[in-house]
Amino acid sequence: MKIQGHVFLWLSLFFLVVTIVYGLWSREPVGTTALFLSFGLTVMVGFYLAFTARRVDTGAQDNLDADVADDAGELGFFSPHSWQPLALGIGSALAFMGVIFGWWLLYFSAPILLIGLFGWVFEYYRGENATQ
Structure with missing residues (x-):
C-alpha cells in the first residue's frame, strides 16, 4: 500500500x-x-x-525481492449471497434518474436505498448469520 x-x-x-x-x-x-x-x-x-x-x-x-506467490492467499471476506447491492444499485439508478427527469422520483428511490443500505449493514446481525 x-x-x-x-x-x-x-x-x-x-x-x-x-x-x-x-x-x-x-x-x-x-x-x-x-x-x-x-x-x-x-x-x-x-x-x-x-x-x-x-x-x-x-x-x-x-518488497522488491518478493515473488508473485508471496501475495497469494485470502484477500478478504465477501458475502457470497447478498441481494443488498442489487437494491442499492436500483435505488441509486432511480435517484440519479430523479436528478435528470424530476425530483419527484426521489420519493420512490429513497425507500429502496434505505432498505438496501440497512439490509447490507445489518446483514450479519439477523437470521442464521446472527452473532451470539
Whole structure:
C-alpha cells in the first residue's frame, strides 16, 4: 500500500499544477473546479493509503525481492449471497434518474436505498448469520 499511496500523492501534485495552469490560462470555472475536485479526491485516496500502510504489515508489493506467490492467499471476506447491492444499485439508478427527469422520483428511490443500505449493514446481525 505504501507505493500506491505515494503514486496517488504524486498524482495529486500533478492535478494541482494542472489546475493552476488551466485556471490561469483558460479562466473557465467549470473545468478548473473539476480539476480541483480531482486534486482533492487523489489527496484523500493517497492520504488514506499512506496512513493505512503505516499500520498494516508490509505487503509483497512493497518488497522488491518478493515473488508473485508471496501475495497469494485470502484477500478478504465477501458475502457470497447478498441481494443488498442489487437494491442499492436500483435505488441509486432511480435517484440519479430523479436528478435528470424530476425530483419527484426521489420519493420512490429513497425507500429502496434505505432498505438496501440497512439490509447490507445489518446483514450479519439477523437470521442464521446472527452473532451470539
